[in-house]
Amino acid sequence: MPTITELRVNGNKVPLNTDAERSLLEVLREDLDLTGTKYGCGAGDCSACTVLVDGTPTRSCITSVGSVASKEITTIEALAKNGTLHPVQEAFLKENAFQCGYCIPGMIMGLVGLLDKKPVPTDAEILSRMDRHLCRCCGYPSIVKAIRRAAAQARS
Amino acid sequence: METNPINCPAEILEDEQIIEPVAFEFGLNRRVFVQMIGAGVLITASAKPALAQRSGRGSGGARPRNVSARIHIGKDGIVKVMTGKVEVGQGSRAELTQGAAEELRVLPSQIQLVMSDTGLVPDDGNTAGSRSTPATLPAIRQAAAAARSLLVAFAAQQWGVEQDTVQVRDGRVTHAATQRTLAYADLAQSDELAKLFNQPAPAEAPITPLQDWKVLGTSVPRPNGRDLVTGTHRFSSDIKRPDLLRGKILRAPSFGAKLVSIDLAPARAMKEVVVVQDGQFVGVAAPSTARAEEALDAIAKTAKWESAPHPSSQEVFAYLRDGVQGGLPKNPFADELSSANKVLRQTYHAAYVQHAPMETRSAVAEWRDGHLTVWTGTQNPFGYLGELTRTFRLPPERVRVIVPDTGGGFGGKHTGEAAVEAARLAQAANRPVSLKWTREEEFTWACFRPAALIEAEAALDVKGAIASWHFVNVNSGQSAINTPYRAGKARSESASPRAPLRHGSYRALASTANNFARECFMDELAAAAGADPLEFRLAHLENGRLRDVLEAAAKRFNWRERIKQKRPDMGVGLACGTEKGSYVAACAEIAFDRTQNKINVRHVCEVFECGAIINPDNLRAQVEGCIIMGLGPALREVSRFEGGKILNASFRGYQVPRFSDLPELDIHLLNRPDLPSVGGGETPIIAIAPAIGNAFFAATGIRLRSLPMVPPAAKA
Numbered sequence: 001m002p003t004i005t006e007l008r009v010n011g012n013k014v015p016l017n018t019d020a021e022r023s024l025l026e027v028l029r030e031d032l033d034l035t036g037t038k039y040g041c042g043a044g045d046c047s048a049c050t051v052l053v054d055g056t057p058t059r060s061c062i063t064s065v066g067s068v069a070s071k072e073i074t075t076i077e078a079l080a081k082n083g084t085l086h087p088v089q090e091a092f093l094k095e096n097a098f099q100c101g102y103c104i105p106g107m108i109m110g111l112v113g114l115l116d117k118k119p120v121p122t123d124a125e126i127l128s129r130m131d132r133h134l135c136r137c138c139g140y141p142s143i144v145k146a147i148r149r150a151a152a153q154a155r156s
Numbered sequence: 157m158e159t160n161p162i163n164c165p166a167e168i169l170e171d172e173q174i175i176e177p178v179a180f181e182f183g184l185n186r187r188v189f190v191q192m193i194g195a196g197v198l199i200t201a202s203a204k205p206a207l208a209q210r211s212g213r214g215s216g217g218a219r220p221r222n223v224s225a226r227i228h229i230g231k232d233g234i235v236k237v238m239t240g241k242v243e244v245g246q247g248s249r250a251e252l253t254q255g256a257a258e259e260l261r262v263l264p265s266q267i268q269l270v271m272s273d274t275g276l277v278p279d280d281g282n283t284a285g286s287r288s289t290p291a292t293l294p295a296i297r298q299a300a301a302a303a304r305s306l307l308v309a310f311a312a313q314q315w316g317v318e319q320d321t322v323q324v325r326d327g328r329v330t331h332a333a334t335q336r337t338l339a340y341a342d343l344a345q346s347d348e349l350a351k352l353f354n355q356p357a358p359a360e361a362p363i364t365p366l367q368d369w370k371v372l373g374t375s376v377p378r379p380n381g382r383d384l385v386t387g388t389h390r391f392s393s394d395i396k397r398p399d400l401l402r403g404k405i406l407r408a409p410s411f412g413a414k415l416v417s418i419d420l421a422p423a424r425a426m427k428e429v430v431v432v433q434d435g436q437f438v439g440v441a442a443p444s445t446a447r448a449e450e451a452l453d454a455i456a457k458t459a460k461w462e463s464a465p466h467p468s469s470q471e472v473f474a475y476l477r478d479g480v481q482g483g484l485p486k487n488p489f490a491d492e493l494s495s496a497n498k499v500l501r502q503t504y505h506a507a508y509v510q511h512a513p514m515e516t517r518s519a520v521a522e523w524r525d526g527h528l529t530v531w532t533g534t535q536n537p538f539g540y541l542g543e544l545t546r547t548f549r550l551p552p553e554r555v556r557v558i559v560p561d562t563g564g565g566f567g568g569k570h571t572g573e574a575a576v577e578a579a580r581l582a583q584a585a586n587r588p589v590s591l592k593w594t595r596e597e598e599f600t601w602a603c604f605r606p607a608a609l610i611e612a613e614a615a616l617d618v619k620g621a622i623a624s625w626h627f628v629n630v631n632s633g634q635s636a637i638n639t640p641y642r643a644g645k646a647r648s649e650s651a652s653p654r655a656p657l658r659h660g661s662y663r664a665l666a667s668t669a670n671n672f673a674r675e676c677f678m679d680e681l682a683a684a685a686g687a688d689p690l691e692f693r694l695a696h697l698e699n700g701r702l703r704d705v706l707e708a709a710a711k712r713f714n715w716r717e718r719i720k721q722k723r724p725d726m727g728v729g730l731a732c733g734t735e736k737g738s739y740v741a742a743c744a745e746i747a748f749d750r751t752q753n754k755i756n757v758r759h760v761c762e763v764f765e766c767g768a769i770i771n772p773d774n775l776r777a778q779v780e781g782c783i784i785m786g787l788g789p790a791l792r793e794v795s796r797f798e799g800g801k802i803l804n805a806s807f808r809g810y811q812v813p814r815f816s817d818l819p820e821l822d823i824h825l826l827n828r829p830d831l832p833s834v835g836g837g838e839t840p841i842i843a844i845a846p847a848i849g850n851a852f853f854a855a856t857g858i859r860l861r862s863l864p865m866v867p868p869a870a871k872a
């Protein structure tokens with residue numbers, strides 16, 4: 001069985017020794033204790049597990065660790081710097097854009113990935129990114145407000 | 157160990173406050189408690205707050221008298237408030253914090269709410285049925301008010317002044333005339349005060365009247381919001397323990413299937429894998445989920461099962477109808493029917509659906525020195541505790557259930573299977589075990605919202621008034637079954653056949669189905685009477701809260717104008733309803749896309765009233781969530797099954813609402829400061845489906861009487 005011995009996560013080189021076929025989600029959560037990334041479906045259908053892989057929002061549940069061995073992985077844990085929230089986190093907090101909050105890390109990572117590439121996204125671009133993210137509390141209206149706030153900030 | 161699915165406690169369907177009684181007394185001893193909570197003064201829960209609401213029905217036997225500490229003021233001045241309620245996204249953490257802050261005259265940020273750790277908190281009952289607001293909030297306020305009055309009495313006594321000359325503000329007790337002041341933290345240093353606090357609090361301390369509210373009634377944000385946006389909040393499946401293993405449970409290939417034989421050897425041969433068989437229960441634990449899956453796959457291949465017959469979702473309504481002992485109840489109003497001007501009779505259906513909370517059922521279990529601790533997501537921590545003590549035959553003081561704020565419940569997380577499963581594995585492994593259900597397991601083995609078959613029959617007199625009303629719900633229960641409309645004679649009844657799927661309460665229980673059928677039927681009656689749907693309803697409603705929300709919604713939506721506009725394939729509809737003491741009305745505009753055979757909900761105006769509003773932003777979020785969540789079962793969601801298997805046990809096959817489903821929303825919260833507050837996390841869901849159905853009729857002339865409402869062309 002092919003194994004993997006190192007991952008680049010949140011700016012660090014992390015040694016590990018595990019089966020390269022395991023999902024990135026599982027390795028982040030179970031081996032590295034980075035539990036901010038959530039399991040929602042394990043099948044690529046909900047985007048709760050979204051992380052950035054070389055800056056691109058990626059569903060970690062359907063990504064094997066082996067396939068990202070040489071790439072830079074960013075998780076929700078690395079967004080806030082020295083206790084200062086990332087503007088997207090700030091926007092979610094300001095708008096109270098969470099009910100149970102379980103979907104929120106994935107939403108935030110998806111949006112961060114989009115805004116990093118497209119600071120001035122069109123509504124269609126926002127929808128096409130965010131429509132993959134499920135929120136079962138159906139807190140979509142406040143999340144939309146948070147997205148607008150974050151996008152406005154990214155523009156300015 | 158018995159792992160066959162049983163229905164969630166039957167009473168939950170009827171009356172969610174009632175949970176399985178646990179006939180024992182327990183509690184951590186005071187020393188241990190103080191170790192955990194820190195030094196300071198403690199006030200015990202006063203006068204059985206949450207228990208008083210349980211009027212004994214079904215709960216036979218005494219409730220546990222558990223640790224009853226309610227409020228603790230630390231020597232550091234931090235106020236801890238203990239509650240058995242759970243935060244599942246409905247916002248109780250903010251609201252209960254507000255209640256304590258208001259009465260203790262401190263900022264919400266000075267309160268730490270300790271929720272649902274059975275080792276620390278009083279039993280506030282199941283978190284369900286919108287009971288947190290009407291029952292637990294007053295209990296917490298009462299205890300906080302009592303604490304405040306004790307602090308005042310104590311300070312007054314120390315200073316030798318009259319109590320009514322002492323003021324409390326911002327966590328300080330002050331005597332203005334002599335300019336003396338003491339912070340709560342100072343007071344908490346006093347051993348004498350500690351003694352005073354150690355008695356049960358006086359129940360009669362006055363709570364803050366509404367006109368003086370400073371914290372209640374305002375939009376206090378979620379106290380732990382920052383933990384949610386940074387991903388640092390640990391949900392139960394995020395809990396890390398030393399030497400933690402990951403568990404997997406063998407599931408039957410179909411409902412009702414019995415395990416005949418299995419060879420455990422392949423898994424036993426794997427390094428670091430623990431295998432457990434206990435009757436029908438088979439599970440494995442391993443250092444990683446992948447490893448556990450591998451082990452489970454290896455033995456699952458060897459399992460022999462004996463399957464049981466099970467109806468398909470296609471035939472489920474016939475199955476339910478046939479299952480009613482003695483047949484469906486007959487309409488008792490034969491005279492009214494024979495003398496009626498018009499008689500209308502219709503049948504409505506609601507499919508089985510899943511709650512599908514974003515966080516699947518999960519638990520971490522750990523045994524140490526014969527004590528069991530579980531972290532799990534549940535709406536019912538003390539009920540779980542009972543389940544665990546029974547299953548493992550443990551005295552209650554050896555079990556502790558801790559419920560971290562949980563990733564959604566929607567009425568679906570009342571039973572403790574994940575915790576029991578994790579605990580059984582952890583017992584065998586002698587190491588802590590984390591167990592997380594997969595989405596497929598969640599779609600298959602969690603409680604369903606019960607399917608409903610509803611028959612409605614009504615007679616109209618010559619004036620178009622309802623002369624008789626007969627309403628029968630098969631399978632989904634009684635919530636909101638009684639009609640709020642005036643009728644010459646009315647009977648509403650329910651029948652419970654043997655159910656093919658394990659079901660439990662859904663957001664607002666059976667009222668989603670009952671209100672759908674009733675409000676669609678009212679529309680049909682209005683049409684039969686040649687009346688406008690709004691006027692027909694108003695003509696049958698007394699003055700009161702339901703009428704108020706209906707009129708308010710119609711006005712905001714401009715109903716009387718919009719119903720007249722005729723545009724091809726577009727229509728407006730309305731519906732209203734009441735449940736659990738709150739009132740809702742919705743108007744909706746839909747457009748029917750014939751090419752895609754799709755109903756697009758374009759605009760929803762909803763007015764909701766649940767007494768005095770505790771936290772407007774949170775209530776608005778609940779109402780929004782209800783409306784959008786309600787779009788799912790209204791238009792798309794249905795659990796399909798055949799041969800005892802769920803055919804669409806994934807978010808791909810089972811389509812829940814998304815961003816792109818968002819209609820334009822106009823939500824109005826009708827504040828009634830003169831009325832007691834009740835919960836708002838459920839009832840706002842009950843008006844949306846019938847409003848859409850009625851709008852579809854206005855657009856097309858076609859009645860859709862089954863949830864989900866799929867236009868006929870796509871049915872074939």
Ligand code: FES
Binds near residue numbers: 038042047059061
């Ligand atoms: S958990 Fe990865 S997409 Fe749902």
Ligand code: FES
Binds near residue numbers: 100104135137245
């Ligand atoms: S906030 Fe609960 S799932 Fe999105």
